[in-house]
Amino acid sequence: MHKSRAVLVVFFMFFMAFSFMSCGKEREARIKIGINAPITGDIPKVGEGTKYAAQMWLEEIEKAGGLQVGDKKYKVELVIEDNESKAESAVKANTKMISEDGVLIIIGPQSSKQAIAAGGVANDYKTPMISPWSTNPDTTRNRPFVFRGCFLDPFQGPVVANFVKEELGFKKAAVLYDVASDYPKCLAEYFKKAWEGINGPGSVVAYESFTTKDADFSSQLTKIKGSGAEFLFTPQYYNEVALIVKQARELGFTAPILGSDSWGSAETVKLCGPACSGLYFSTHYAAAGAKGQTKEFIDSYKQKYGYVPDDVGALTWDALRLAQKAIQNAGSLTGDIAKDRQAVRDQLAKTKDFEGITGKMSFTEEGDPIKCAVIVRISDKGEFEFYKQVCP
Amino acid sequence: MEFVLQNFINAMQWGSFYALIALGYSMVYSILMLFNFTHGDIFMTGAYIGFGAATVLLFLTASVGISVPGWLLLILTILISMMLTSLLGIIVERVGYRPLRDAPRASAAITGLMIGIILETGNLAVLGARRFSFPSLIETVTYNIGGVYFTNKKILIVGVSLFLMLLLHAFIRKSRWGMAMRAMSYDYQVVPLMGVSLNMIAPMTFAIGSALAAAAGILYGMAYPVLDPYMGVLLGWKSFVAAILGGRGSILGAALAGFLLGFIEIFTAMIFPSTLRDLIAYTIILLILTFRPYGFFGQPYTTQLRL
Incomplete structure (x- = not known):
């Protein structure tokens, strides 16, 4: 009995040692982007859509050999954290990504419940954050560093x-x-x-x-x-x-x-x-009958993961593209994370007439986009059919 | 009037789940003097096993090409799930509780919570993010009698629950094994000296409790056909409340309190704004416990726990 316990303890120590070792990676010039998503919890499908869209985006960047900022190509790394669909965990995930991983920008959390709480952390630490899906006004209210990708x-x-x-x-x-x-x-x-x-x-x-x-x-x-x-x-x-x-x-x-x-x-x-x-x-968008770059996104997502992406996937894609554009528009990265975060935020705030797959957007002063909504009817076959567009 | 009747039917269905699950808490408590906090997750696993069994059965009958009536498939599904889930109950007892039988009760309770979390996250790891829709084995028929709506599934749920409770009652009162359980609930340290092994009775209690939870899981899947790895958490906690309310270790109490809890929840939502439902419902329960701290059928500190 005692012997087996000792073996267990030794095993755990090895395990711990290994998990610490993996933290000590060398540092090279790369851009880290944080993803704060509900991988587990009440709405795991939302987390899955977020993750898949982010991975698709990363693959595209990697295919191009990295992200071109000014005259330098940077490798991009995604830091995906699970917020368990809980507000406290979303705050924890944001704090970790900002202070430990040193991410340049955070995409997520998706639901307002998490985004409102996590947005406070991002703003306090002066790290830009885009919540693709949170429609509650409080998420971005009086928070210059917090943006969103959807209507309110x-x-x-x-x-x-x-x-x-x-x-x-x-x-x-x-x-x-x-x-x-x-x-x-x-x-x-x-x-x-x-x-x-x-x-x-x-x-x-x-x-x-x-x-x-x-x-x-x-x-x-x-x-x-x-x-x-x-x-x-x-x-x-x-x-x-x-x-x-x-x-x-x-x-x-x-x-x-x-x-x-x-x-x-x-x-x-x-x-x-x-x-x-x-x-x-x-x-935010209707998948059935989509055209142009929206259709391209839907097709390649469907080919990869076997189902038509829902609005979370599409909005996450748009949020990442917004982030990408803001980083590129910053001109160059200094390597000083605080300065770079500020630069990216300033660029994001300037966004005008961005052509996203969920519609055209320009940010207001609060960091909310002005964009249209659609009314969708669920057809007898179970497809989301476009019924009507409503613009502000 | 029909408004009240409608809610009466709603409450009977909702109470059935609390009652079936509360029984498992009470039985284990009466034998081992501990609350099995894995129970809510055993209920969840039972529902998933039932889902798996139903899917396989539907697939088999479809590929062989014979048409089997839905009710037969349902009975088979319930039996398979009850069997496999009781096996899980036995494993939980063997792995989780037996090594800690002489440890402080708090440690054993924590173990239960841990196993519950393992079942939840294990489920999520194996089956992934999707929610499953429980297959509708029997056609839903809606009846409308004078403005009161109910479905054949509602009748089935209440009927099967009551039947299982009577079966359990008969088993405990009439069989030799039941007698051994009752004896054990008086004193689990002395009775083994008379030739009844606790290592037989404890797993049996877990097995029966888990089987009831599995049946509840499938009935739940029929009424609320969205399966979720965390579906057992809240229901488990509330059933635990029912077990306490009924009196720790009392089978009859657990069943009655389960139905009572269902009625309190449904009828507070009927009378008051539904926003205040849990607040008012659980205040009522708190009041009941203030005046009857040992529940309806419980007794203070006791060697006299009745099964």
Whole structure:
């Protein structure tokens, strides 16, 4: 017994020694880019899309022999950290990448819950960060070093409200959202405000919530059904969407159900099946029927990983291209990481009319892009069909 | 009225899961005086094994070309998953708890948590980032009686849960093995002197508890068909609350408290704004425990734990 324990201890010591050894790599002139993604946790598919898009981008850089900045070619290295889809872990990941790895810029985190917390760290340490997918205003508010690659919830809420009013002509709305998560909670509020602005107070007849990881929504849905709402708006993530839609139908709620950009995952239809066909949601881009560089990206992603990339993949790609352009526009890198970070930030803030695969963008002073949203309809085959474009 | 009835049905279904899982906590506690914190993750593993079994069965019947009725596949899936998951329960007992049987209880509880994390992250490492959709083995039929909606799956879930609880009750009350378990729950240090081996009874308890959790996992997969490596965490914790509420070590208490918890959660959401659901629901439970600190059927410090 004691012998085997001793062996175990020795084994662990070797293991530790090895893991320390790998840290002592020599330093050469290379650019490190941090990726802060939810590889594990509630929404691993989002993390996977982020990672795949980043790896595709890196391959392209490597094919060109490195990243050309001024007259020098730099090798690029990705530092991918898992934030477990938790705010604390996202903060930890950012702190590590900034202080230990010395990354020039950070891409991520994706969800607002993590991005709001992690953005504070990036700004404090004066490291530029682009969150590709976080639509909550707080992520970039008063943070000169934090940018994003997508539109904002105060824009998205009214987009959905107007769409329902114009296309479907309903008067009474119900909302079901996760009260413990920043993104659904704020978007639900913006939607409610916009809807009541159009249809007058009291037109949101049911405003129900649940908590992250709940799977049973029967009592909320029973309430919603009893409220006489003509449709349900639920800005939830893909795993919850499938459960909400199915349970609503089983409880006899037959009205349309609408969603937001968090629905736009490749998983939504897989989990939800035919119950989701014919439903609408607002999002960043529509994969079906894409043209030009968007199509090129979709095709090569599909060829590599076997499925059509969702909006997270596309937005991450755009964020990396934004970062790449900003680094190149900086002209030259001094090697002093603090100075270089400042230079990259300044270039990012100047971005104008950047042609991304999710649309054209120019940054405002807050670091938010001005860009269009699309309304997507889930077809009977389960594809995300372009339905309508809405621009600010 | 139909509003209340609808929520009654909702609560019966939701309570079934708490009850089935709480039973596993209570049984292990009554034998070994420790809470098996791996239990929520055993439930998760049971659901995944059921998913695997159902997928294989569907594939086999499709490739052979015979049509097997859905209910038969479902029964097979439940049986296979219960069997394999009880094996997992036995392994957890052997690897995780037996070496620590004389260690402080806190260490054993930590071990349970660790094994739970290993199961979660192991699942994520092996199966990757995808969420799986539990195959619908039987066609969903929705009934509407006077505005109250329910599906055949809801009836099935509540029915199977009650059946399993009765089966467990009969086993513990009527069989020799059940008698040995009851004896062990009085004193696990003295009873072995009379020829009943704790190394037989403890694995058996884990096996039965895990089998029930597996059945709960499959029923859960039918009602909420999105499988997730972390699906057992919250449900496990809340079922643990039910086990405490029922009285530590009391089987009947665990089952009743499981249903009660389901009812409290559903009906607080019905009466109050759903934002306050957990706040109000768990305040009620806190109040109950203030007045009955040992739960409904529990007894203070005891050699008199009843199975």
